[in-house]
Amino acid sequence: MDELIREWRDRVRASASRGESLQLRGGGTKDFYGGPTAGEILDSRDYAGVVAYEPTELVITARCGTPLADLQSVLAERGQELPFEPPAFGEGATVGGCVAAGLSGPRRSSVGALRDFVLGTRIIDGRGEVLRFGGQVMKNVAGYDVSRLMAGSLGTLALMLEVSLKVLPKPVAERTLRFELQQAEALSRLNAWGGRPLPIGASFWHDGVLSLRLCGAEAAIDAAGRELGGDVVAADEATALWRDLREHRHPFFQSGEALWRLAVPSDVAVLPLEAPVAVEWGGAQRWFRGGLPAQRVREVAEAVGGHATLFRGGDKGDGVFHPLPATIARINRRVKEALDPEDVFGRGRMYPVD
Amino acid sequence: MGERNEAPAMAQREADFSKVDRARLVEALAGALPAQCLLHAQEDLQPYECDGLSVYRQVPMAVVLPRTEAQVVAVLRICSEQGVPVVARGAGTGLSGGALPHAHGVVLSLARFNRILELDANARIAVVQPGVRNLAISEAAAAHGLYYAPDPSSQIACSIGGNVAENAGGVHCLKYGLTVHNVVRVRAVTIDGEIVEIGSRAPDGPGYDLLALMHGSEGMLAVVTEITVRLTPKPRLARCILASFDDVAKAGDAVAAVIAAGIIPAGLEMMDQPATAAVEQFVQAGYNLAAAAILLCESDGTPEEVADEIERMRVVLEASGATEIRISGDEAERLKFWAGRKAAFPAAGRISPDYYCMDGTIPRKRVGEMLLAIQGMERKYGLRCINVFHAGDGNMHPLILFDANQPGELDRAEAFGADILELSVALGGTITGEHGVGIEKINQMCSQFTTPEIETFFRVKAAFDPAGLLNPGKAIPTLNRCAEYGRMRVSNGQLPHADIERF
Ligand SMILES: Cc1cc2nc3c(=O)[nH]c(=O)nc-3n(C[C@H](O)[C@H](O)[C@H](O)COP(=O)(O)OP(=O)(O)OC[C@H]3O[C@@H](n4cnc5c(N)ncnc54)[C@H](O)[C@@H]3O)c2cc1C
Numbered sequence: 001m002d003e004l005i006r007e008w009r010d011r012v013r014a015s016a017s018r019g020e021s022l023q024l025r026g027g028g029t030k031d032f033y034g035g036p037t038a039g040e041i042l043d044s045r046d047y048a049g050v051v052a053y054e055p056t057e058l059v060i061t062a063r064c065g066t067p068l069a070d071l072q073s074v075l076a077e078r079g080q081e082l083p084f085e086p087p088a089f090g091e092g093a094t095v096g097g098c099v100a101a102g103l104s105g106p107r108r109s110s111v112g113a114l115r116d117f118v119l120g121t122r123i124i125d126g127r128g129e130v131l132r133f134g135g136q137v138m139k140n141v142a143g144y145d146v147s148r149l150m151a152g153s154l155g156t157l158a159l160m161l162e163v164s165l166k167v168l169p170k171p172v173a174e175r176t177l178r179f180e181l182q183q184a185e186a187l188s189r190l191n192a193w194g195g196r197p198l199p200i201g202a203s204f205w206h207d208g209v210l211s212l213r214l215c216g217a218e219a220a221i222d223a224a225g226r227e228l229g230g231d232v233v234a235a236d237e238a239t240a241l242w243r244d245l246r247e248h249r250h251p252f253f254q255s256g257e258a259l260w261r262l263a264v265p266s267d268v269a270v271l272p273l274e275a276p277v278a279v280e281w282g283g284a285q286r287w288f289r290g291g292l293p294a295q296r297v298r299e300v301a302e303a304v305g306g307h308a309t310l311f312r313g314g315d316k317g318d319g320v321f322h323p324l325p326a327t328i329a330r331i332n333r334r335v336k337e338a339l340d341p342e343d344v345f346g347r348g349r350m351y352p353v354d
Numbered sequence: 355m356g357e358r359n360e361a362p363a364m365a366q367r368e369a370d371f372s373k374v375d376r377a378r379l380v381e382a383l384a385g386a387l388p389a390q391c392l393l394h395a396q397e398d399l400q401p402y403e404c405d406g407l408s409v410y411r412q413v414p415m416a417v418v419l420p421r422t423e424a425q426v427v428a429v430l431r432i433c434s435e436q437g438v439p440v441v442a443r444g445a446g447t448g449l450s451g452g453a454l455p456h457a458h459g460v461v462l463s464l465a466r467f468n469r470i471l472e473l474d475a476n477a478r479i480a481v482v483q484p485g486v487r488n489l490a491i492s493e494a495a496a497a498h499g500l501y502y503a504p505d506p507s508s509q510i511a512c513s514i515g516g517n518v519a520e521n522a523g524g525v526h527c528l529k530y531g532l533t534v535h536n537v538v539r540v541r542a543v544t545i546d547g548e549i550v551e552i553g554s555r556a557p558d559g560p561g562y563d564l565l566a567l568m569h570g571s572e573g574m575l576a577v578v579t580e581i582t583v584r585l586t587p588k589p590r591l592a593r594c595i596l597a598s599f600d601d602v603a604k605a606g607d608a609v610a611a612v613i614a615a616g617i618i619p620a621g622l623e624m625m626d627q628p629a630t631a632a633v634e635q636f637v638q639a640g641y642n643l644a645a646a647a648i649l650l651c652e653s654d655g656t657p658e659e660v661a662d663e664i665e666r667m668r669v670v671l672e673a674s675g676a677t678e679i680r681i682s683g684d685e686a687e688r689l690k691f692w693a694g695r696k697a698a699f700p701a702a703g704r705i706s707p708d709y710y711c712m713d714g715t716i717p718r719k720r721v722g723e724m725l726l727a728i729q730g731m732e733r734k735y736g737l738r739c740i741n742v743f744h745a746g747d748g749n750m751h752p753l754i755l756f757d758a759n760q761p762g763e764l765d766r767a768e769a770f771g772a773d774i775l776e777l778s779v780a781l782g783g784t785i786t787g788e789h790g791v792g793i794e795k796i797n798q799m800c801s802q803f804t805t806p807e808i809e810t811f812f813r814v815k816a817a818f819d820p821a822g823l824l825n826p827g828k829a830i831p832t833l834n835r836c837a838e839y840g841r842m843r844v845s846n847g848q849l850p851h852a853d854i855e856r857f
Contacts, residue, residue, distance in 0.1 A: 056610035057717050057748075079616055108557065115563055116535050129806040137715040138747040139532060139787035141521045141570035142795075142802055143830065144814050148534075148566035157562070169616035191476050195500060197587040197656065219658030265555035267477040284557045306556040322560040327548050332561045334817030338810065350561075 004047055005130060008159060011042065012344055013128035021347035024155035026065060027092025030101045032312050034154050034349045035320050042159065044096050050074055051162060052136065059119060059136045061164040064096025071095050075167055083111040083168045087246050096160045102152025105246040106202035106213065109266075109281035115151035117166040123150070123158035126340030136164045149335070156346035157339045171201065171215035176238035177230035179210040183270050183279065186210040190282045191267045198224050204245055205279040206252050211241060245280070248312075252278045252289070258314025260288040260297050264306030271300055287311075294318035321350060364822035365812035367834040371458035371826070374438050376415050379460070382436065383416060386428035391466075393417040402461050405446045405453040406508075407794055409710075409764060414441070414455030419463045423543065423579045426462070430577065431547035433460055439826050440545070442573040444485060444516030447508045449711055450792025452520065452572045452828060459826075462577060464515050470494050471580070478585045479538065479555060484515025484578045488522075491583060500585035503530035506788070507696055515578050521570035523788040525621040525695070526652075528746035532788070534569035536584050542568070542576035545819045555582060567814065572790050572829045575818040589654035592620060593664055594688045597671045598645035598678040602626060603722035605647035608674035609745045610718055612651065615670045617663060621652035622746030623695050626725065629740040629753075630694065636701040639694030642678055649676075649745065650695055652688075698742040698753070706738070706755035710767045714778030715749045715787035727777055728752055735770040737763070749787035750778075776801055791829045799829075800836035808833060 015022050021039030031037070048065035055078040062071050068088050075081050085105030086098045099121075104113045120134030134140055134147035150160055181189065186205040193200060201215030212230065214221045225232070233241070244250040253259065262271065266283035275290040288297070294310065295318070301308035307322035324332060332351075336343070347353055363369075380394050393399060394416045403411045415438075420426050433440045439459030446453055455461045467483035470491065474480070475498035480491055488509040492501040505524035506512055512522065518540060523532045530536070539553035553565040568575060599605040605624055612619060625633075625648050630641040641648055651671065653663040664681060671679055682688035702709040716724055725741060732739050743750040752774055756767040775785040775798040785791070785798045799808070811830045815822065831839070 054717070054719065056614045056719065058613060059717075102558075102563075112531065112535055113558060115558075115566060116531065125806075125810065127806075129810075131804070131807050131810060133807065133810075135782070135784050137717060137749075137783050137787070139523055139527070139715045139744075139749045140784040141786050141788060141790050142784045142799060143791075143807070143811050144571055144575075145521075145534070145566045145569060146810065146814065149563055151563060151566075152558070153562060168618065169613075172616070191478075195475055195478055195498065195587055197499075197589050199655075199659070217655070217659040217662045219662045220656045223656050223658050263556040263558050265477055265479075266557075267474075281557060305554055307554075307560050309560070324561050325551070327544070327550050328552070328561060328564070331550070331564060331817055335562050335564070335567075335814065338813035338817050 005124070005161065008042065009124055009128045009130065012124055012126065012159065015344045016126060016128065016342040019342060020344070022344050024100070024159055024345060026094030026097035027090060029088060029090030029093045030097055033101060035316060035352060037349050038347050044094060047161065055080055057136070058138070058167055059164055060167050061136060061162055062095045063162055064094060064160045066095045068093040068095055068098050079170055080167045081170045082117065082165065084108055084114050084117060085246055086114055087248065089247060095163060099151055099160060099163050100153060100155045106204065106242050106280060107215070109203070109284060110201050110215070111168070115148055118148045118151050118163065119166055120164040121147040121150050121160055122162040123160050125158045126342055126344045130161070134164065138166065154346055154349050156350050157336060158345065173216065173218040173221050174201070174238070175214045175221050175225060176233040176241065177212045177214065177225065177228060178233050179212065179230045180208055181205070181210045182208060183277070186279065187269065187283045193228070194266065194282050198227070202242060203280065203282050204241070213238070213242060252276065252287070255289055256313065257289045258291055258310060259312040260292060261309045261311040262286045262288065262297070262301045262306055264301060264304050268304040268306070271304070273297065273300055298322060319352060361809035362812050362816045362822070364816070364826070365809050365833055367832050368827050369822060371437070371439055371456065374415065374436065374458040379432070379436055379438055380416055382432045383418060383429065383460070386432060387418060387420065387425055391419045391421060391425065393419070402443065402455060402463070405448040405451060407449050407451045407792070409758070410451045410454050410793055412455045412457055414457070414459055414461045417461045417463060419466050421466045423549070426543050426577060426579055427547040427549070429460065429462060430543055430545055433823060434545050434547065434821065437821065437823065439823055440577070441825050442519070442577045444513030444519070445487065445511050447512040448516060448520060448792060449713070449789040450786065450794040452790050452792035452825070454793050456826065464513065467579065475500060477555065479582055480585055481580060481582050482514055484581060485513050488512050488514055488517055495585050499588050501588050502583050503536055503586045504533050507699065514581050514583065518569055518578055518581060519571060519573050520788065520790040523744065523747070523749065525623055525744065527744070528622055529618050529620045530586060534566060537565070537569070537581055538584055539582035540565065540568055540578050541580035542578045544576045545821065545823050550576065553582070570790065572792065573825045574815055574829055575824065591657050591660050592652055592654035592688060593660050594682045594691045595651040595664060595667055595671065596641070596680045596691045597649045597651060597676040598642040599647045599649070599675065600645065600677050602647045602725050604675045605649055606718070606721040608649060608671055608676065609721070611670050611674045612667055615666060617666060619651050619667065619746060620654040621650060623650045624648070624743055624745035625695065625698065626741040628738065629698060629742045632705050632740055633694040633697050633701040636704055637693045637697045639690055641694055645677065650691055695742065702740060702753045702755060707757040707759065710754040710756065710771055711789070712750065712752045712754065712771050712774050713786045713789040714775055714783055715747065716778050716781045716783030718745070718748045720781040720783070721745065721748065721750070724750060724777065724781060728774065731770055731773055735766045737766055737770055739770070747787065748783065772798060793828055796828065796831045796835065797839040799831045800839045805833060808836065
């Protein structure tokens with residue numbers, strides 16, 4: 001076993017026996033996300049590098065501290081990518097942090113979320129055991145899917161040492177179309193288009209403009225362009241738009257106000273929140289800016305069968321993530337205890353300690 | 355660190371349920387269910403004694419066929435109170451003995467949960483009961499130009515609840531994903547009789563991804579009573595290439611070459627010569643019987659897209675040494691190409707009294723190696739094996755042919771299968787891609803996982819089912835069993851699962 005892993009294992013065990021918390025951290029680009037963090041920092045960047053990558057297997061395995069940008073350039077050399085387009089939110093983003101945050105970018109609605117691409121992990125659990133779940137193959141039902149559980153667990157279940165992700169070839173071609181539409185009309189069109197076999201990769205509505213990104217074979221994009229209409233956006237402008245959207249550098253995200261993320265069924269009508277709004281994922285991800293009362297935002301989300309996250313800024317006193325129903329909360333707590341009985345990892349990051 | 359670090363007792367050894375009081379159980383169930391929803395006479399129990407892996411048979415104490423969720427809750431409460439094992443059952447097509455009854459337990463059949471509750475074309479979802487057949491969802495969605503993408507070969511019979519429990523796949527999963535990628539919500543009842551909603555119609559939910567845990571959990575965590583699936587727009591067109599190769603390794607390399615060319619075919623399946631020979635007797639799919647292996651390579655999408663992709667695939671396949679390439683000219687021909695692949699299981703049943711279907715997944719690049727090793731095993735065990743598989747996913751389905759009436763053949767078939775599974779692990783793969791561990795592969799779990807990993811699985815189970823009443827003895831081996839298996843592997847020739855009646 002690697003010297004560093006041995007050292008980390010001992011650190012986890014020591015923290016567990018002292019009842020202390022460890023803050024698992026890569027580049028710290030997602031420090032803003034989730035509840036307040038406590039405890040000593042365990043810097044994952046010391047354990048970096050791509051362990052295995054075979055383009056024809058469509059799988060890449062990397063150590064947790066590998067810079068996300070490095071992994072993406074390794075893939076790009078072979079014409080492949082992480083199709084769920086995870087946001088980096090800064091220079092230093094790591095692969096481990098990306099999986100732990102569980103965030104997906106613009107193309108999530110067409111290709112699936114980060115969790116859909118997790119194939120396997122090697123972890124250190126809260127007892128200091130090195131464990132491996134899943135693997136490097138596409139299909140695997142041996143044992144419970146503990147590796148997928150890591151996606152979005154925000155470093156509260158285990159220290160991820162390595163992760164294997166499914167990758168895909170980059171789309172052969174892309175084109176972005178622009179439509180001037182009010183939100184209600186944009187939502188209804190997005191849902192109608194969603195029911196047709198169109199190569200829609202991503203969508204973004206804000207301030208009376210719907211941008212639609214087509215991804216696929218050249219011929220398919222041409223055909224869809226004829227069917228859908230709209231104005232073609234210049235290629236470099238389009239690239240910048242989707243990148244800025246993914247990284248929250250688009251002007252909508254730039255004001256200093258609190259940012260709420262509502263995940264809702266895509267076909268839900270315009271939500272009754274008086275605040276600037278941006279819509280992604282065919283209507284399923286809706287962003288709101290401004291000092292809205294947490295209670296009100298949660299009610300609105302819940303009323304339509306969704307949930308709300310105080311994504312960035314604002315007053316975290318009322319919690320960041322949507323409260324869980326009692327039975328689910330209990331199962332969550334027990335799952336956490338199954339992997340991390342002494343609550344070593346990321347204490348309070350997901351839900352306040354009770 | 356205190357007692358929380360001890361693995362649950364169920365991780366150590368299988369619980370002893372022999373104290374279950376049958377009369378008391380049946381009485382309580384009779385009080386909670388209408389008479390026609392409860393079976394306990396020996397002759398009524400017989401049909402439930404096995405699933406699709408019929409070498410394992412066990413009659414349960416009772417079978418319940420509830421019609422409502424309230425009845426499911428009542429049954430689980432009774433079993434929980436009386437400490438009775440519960441085995442959920444969908445259509446019973448499982449191939450790993452997942453729905454094999456427990457001798458001291460209840461089989462909870464979801465067969466009467468067979469309604470599609472809602473189909474929302476605009477939102478592209480369907481809310482269905484777990485007993486609904488996989489294909490019935492696509493049939494209902496067809497009017498809206500939609501379908502449910504995962505298409506196991508058993509789709510006319512298997513239930514969507516069983517699909518969730520096994521994370522079932524199909525020939526189109528390379529492009530469209532497995533069950534876990536196409537289910538957005540399940541509603542389930544825990545062993546305590548509590549109803550939980552896991553997932554929703556929103557794209558994600560707060561807290562840990564329990565929906566991922568439910569997939570492939572083989573009825574060990576909770577009983578699913580409702581499922582919301584995502585529907586996919588039907589592609590306008592699909593065409594299929596049938597490519598022949600004079601060498602199995604070349605066919606394997608061609609699979610890698612297609613993917614290296616940046617193509618994700620809608621389906622990418624391979625059959626070896628013994629398999630094509632077997633199916634040609636059965637359905638005339640027009641396969642090239644001289645070929646060492648054939649590939650079925652499908653493209654779907656808009657007509658423009660398909661034309662483009664088919665051409666790109668043809669070029670790659672030719673460059674990879676295909677000896678013959680045929681492209682389906684119309685839908686009838688495409689279905690004919692697939693007919694042979696889909697008939698592989700029945701064909702195996704025709705050419706051999708019994709067959710045993712394996713399910714290991716390995717990295718694609720090791721497929722050739724595995725096929726060669728299997729040829730060696732055919733000699734070692736004196737049994738034939740035909741190979742059909744999801745080549746695109748590296749998910750192999752070797753079908754070991756045997757005759758259970760010939761003394762020793764079943765044991766040899768099982769030993770053959772165990773060898774294949776262990777080699778799958780050694781080649782960097784897994785013992786099961788989509789059929790589940792059930793009872794069949796439970797010993798091989800000991801080769802794939804370490805003791806602390808197995809303990810973790812039991813802890814996860816205990817998070818849902820602390821008393822270990824849901825499908826005990828399946829999917830995750832106890833540490834005792836692994837210790838015994840270790841011994842068994844040295845002392846050859848001993849029958850695994852000697853405790854279970856077999857035919
Ligand atoms: C000819 C043939 C071809 C096949 N082809 C494929 C294939 O291509 N791909 C593939 O993936 N599989 C295939 N299978 C295997 C099988 O069809 C699948 O595993 C299927 O998902 C099982 O569904 P079922 O309803 O029959 O489940 P069952 O066999 O009844 O049960 C399977 C497991 O699910 C659990 N379960 C069932 N319902 C529930 C519920 N409501 N809640 C909780 N647990 C539940 C049971 O306890 C058991 O552990 C094939 C089988 C056959 C016989």
